[in-house]
Amino acid sequence: MPPDAGAPGPSALPVRLLDAVAERLEEGLVVVGADHRLRFANPAARVLLRLPDALEGRRLEDAVQDYRIPLMVTACLGGAGEVVRELDDPAAARHLVVRAVPVAETAAAAPVEVALLVRDETRLRRLETVRRDFVANVSHELRTPVTAIQLLVETLLGGALEDTSVAGEFVSKIGLETAHMAQMVAELIELSTIESGRLPLRPVPTPVQDLVAAAERLRPLADERHQELRHDVDPATPAILGDPSRLGQVVRNLVHNAIKYTPVGGVITLSARGRTQRGRELVELRVSDTGCGIAPEELGRVFERFYKTDRSRGRDGEGTGLGLAIARHTVEAHGGSIEVESTPGVGSVFIVRLPGAV
Ligand SMILES: Nc1ncnc2c1ncn2[C@@H]1O[C@H](COP(=O)(O)OP(=O)(O)O)[C@@H](O)[C@H]1O
Ligand SMILES: [Mg+2]
Known part of the structure; x- marks a missing residue:
């Protein structure tokens, strides 16, 4: 039987299967007629192209925000063959790759429809x-x-x-x-x-005092800078469920930063207490300093790899900007969180919350 004889050949997919696939496809699929009216759009396409709910019979240019998409369809219908474009959608912060594929009855005939395939490459x-x-x-x-x-x-x-x-x-x-x-x-x-x-984490009940001891190793550095290193640990603080050596490193890192970014004579405090948050026992550690502080617009970025604030960038040999990125990863790997509050010229507080071992 010749391929164009009407009945679907053995390689044609049944319509209900096509429907099922289109419904679940991560790629957007839109079918547009030669009259530029929408014939079909799968759920992914509706999201990616931000299509309105009622599509029946709408013209493509009325349904999509980006004027370049109808132009692609026009080119495709005009015999340009397959057209591919990368489109940024700044409003949705998306980066899309759109392919317009001409669909014709036979290989030689003019296209009667265009299939738009939309991939999210954000x-x-x-x-x-x-x-x-x-x-x-x-x-x-x-x-x-x-x-x-x-x-x-x-x-x-x-x-x-x-x-x-x-x-x-x-x-x-x-x-x-x-x-x-x-x-x-x-x-x-x-x-x-x-x-x-x-990262091999070996979480065990870890007394806060172990972390204080880790920070203590930096006392000589603080002494050298005539800074006061204080501890303020609530005796009722439960043990932390965590890897003592990894968490010791986090605390050392925070205290080291506090020492580095605090002028001679400043005060650095490591405090700890237990807290209950949504029924979970947490341990909250705070490393506060009376240092240079961090500008509000930079606060959100200090945990990024390599990020150094304007103040510290110029100083040579003073770290790589990786310490806080590592700290954040380690804390999150423990199911905890880390955040920072700061007032420029007054000081900073790094707050770490970790699961309690109860
Ligand atoms: N206690 C602090 N006070 C002021 N700025 C800080 C403090 N801790 C970190 N920062 C800022 O955050 C940046 C990133 O810290 P970090 O990742 O530990 O890098 P590094 O210590 O290697 O510079 C630092 O370069 C500094 O600009
Ligand atoms: Mg550091």
Whole structure:
């Protein structure tokens, strides 16, 4: 039987199957007639193209917001073949790829309908941006120490090696820059381990005092800066259900930041208490400081990878901006949350909520 003999050939799909597929398809599917009137739109297309509810007999240009879509259909009907366009929908913050496919009775005939296939690439786009930014950030952060090391080595080889009064100083500078790079590489590995979900967490009941002890390791640093490091732990605070070494790292990170971003003579306080939130026992840790603070417009961004505020960006060798990203991941992997409140010039408070071990 020739393929165009009327009855569907063995490869044609039954209509009810097509209906079922179109209904569940993640891609949007719209069928437009040669008269530009809408014949069909599946649920995904209604959402992605923000189509109005009543579509019967509507003209495409009255139903879609983006004027470029009807133009694609016109081109398609006019014999342009398949037309593909990437369309940004800023109002819905969506990035769409729309394909207009001509549908004709036979291969040689003029198209009588156009099928619009709409793919939502918003997530993919966002990931691409994140990845691009990430590579740019890593390269930028590595360039500074690498350039410094190169210069120091050249200076040493150019004669400074013989000059014992400066050689030692140059070598110790190389050591510092190398340590900075090593720290960054360690943080990157840590971050990628956490993000890939392969972080082995060993949650056990962890007394808050263990975390206080972790913060205590930074006391020499605070002393050096003539800062007061206080604890204020409610004795009734329940133990935390968490991985002691990971959480110790989070607390150390927050206290280290507080020390770094607080001027000489300031006060840093680590406090803890139990709380009940929606029937769950939580432990709330607060690390507060009397430091430079964070501007309101930057508050939402400090947990992003590599983000450093304007104030801290200029300082060399002062961290990579990964610490808070790691802290947030770790806390969230525990089912907890982390947030920050701050007043520029007055100080900041980082608030961590973790599940209690009760
Ligand atoms: N206690 C704080 N006070 C003021 N700014 C802070 C504080 N903690 C963090 N920040 C800001 O948030 C940024 C990100 O912190 P973090 O991820 O730990 O990076 P890093 O410490 O390596 O700079 C810091 O560069 C700094 O600008
Ligand atoms: Mg830090």
